[in-house]
Amino acid sequence: EMQLLESGGGLVQPGGSLRLSCAASDFTFNSYAMAWVRQAPGKGLQWVSGITNRGVSTGYADSVKGRFTISRDNSNKTLFLQMNSLRAEDTAVYYCARDNPMTGMTPWGQGTRVTVSS
Amino acid sequence: IQMTQSPPYLSASVGDGVTITCRASQSISTYVNWYQQRPGNAPKLLIYTASTLQNGVPSRFSGSGSGTDFTLIISSLQPEDFATYYCQQSFGTPFTFGPGTTVDVK
Numbered sequence: 001e002m003q004l005l006e007s008g009g010g011l012v013q014p015g016g017s018l019r020l021s022c023a024a025s026d027f028t029f030n031s032y033a034m035a036w037v038r039q040a041p042g043k044g045l046q047w048v049s050g051i052t053n054r055g056v057s058t059g060y061a062d063s064v065k066g067r068f069t070i071s072r073d074n075s076n077k078t079l080f081l082q083m084n085s086l087r088a089e090d091t092a093v094y095y096c097a098r099d100n101p102m103t104g105m106t107p108w109g110q111g112t113r114v115t116v117s118s
Numbered sequence: 119i120q121m122t123q124s125p126p127y128l129s130a131s132v133g134d135g136v137t138i139t140c141r142a143s144q145s146i147s148t149y150v151n152w153y154q155q156r157p158g159n160a161p162k163l164l165i166y167t168a169s170t171l172q173n174g175v176p177s178r179f180s181g182s183g184s185g186t187d188f189t190l191i192i193s194s195l196q197p198e199d200f201a202t203y204y205c206q207q208s209f210g211t212p213f214t215f216g217p218g219t220t221v222d223v224k
Contacts, residue, residue: 104166
């Protein structure tokens with residue numbers, strides 16, 4: 001069964017950094033685009049960033065542009081999100097998902113919680 | 119591209135038919151996906167490209183629309199369907215989501 005497992009979340013002070021990881025299993029990772037989606041407490045879903053299958057092209061939400069960097073290691077089937085200059089409003093559960101504009105986002109990981117607070 | 123949904127909340131009973139609408143701020147062809155999220159769980163893909171049912175999703179779910187207006191229909195609500203539903207456009211980045219529609223028990 002296809003699986004995604006996020007890690008790296010935690011408590012960080014405003015202005016700090018965090019690196020999220022998403023380990024993929026049971027599908028051909030280097031054939032698919034991937035994305036990060038977050039959900040602030042009690043709020044809806046927000047697409048954060050996406051990356052093409054070989055990492056050539058990336059995209060970001062305006063709210064994270066210049067602060068977050070998405071990358072991937074296809075040899076180790078892992079997706080990353082480097083988050084710098086973190087703000088209180090970045091507090092959320094961060095999900096990774098396999099992404100295809102034609103067939104939607106599936107599967108999703110279980111999420112990793114990021115809390116930005118002093 | 120901005121996505122709006124209506125209604126934001128919907129109270130219904132088991133067996134009811136439910137309709138959720140989603141509107142895009144510009145034409146996006148059929149590049150709309152629908153997700154279901156139960157409390158405490160990750161979202162789950164229900165429908166992609168407006169009307170194609172994801173494998174394993176019950177046939178009581180259906181989607182339609184093109185351009186700017188889209189609809190998700192649940193023909194006969196089941197207990198496991200009480201959840202929040204999101205539309206998402208995949209026409210252009212950022213792939214924005216709608217604000218969600220929560221279906222709860224009447």
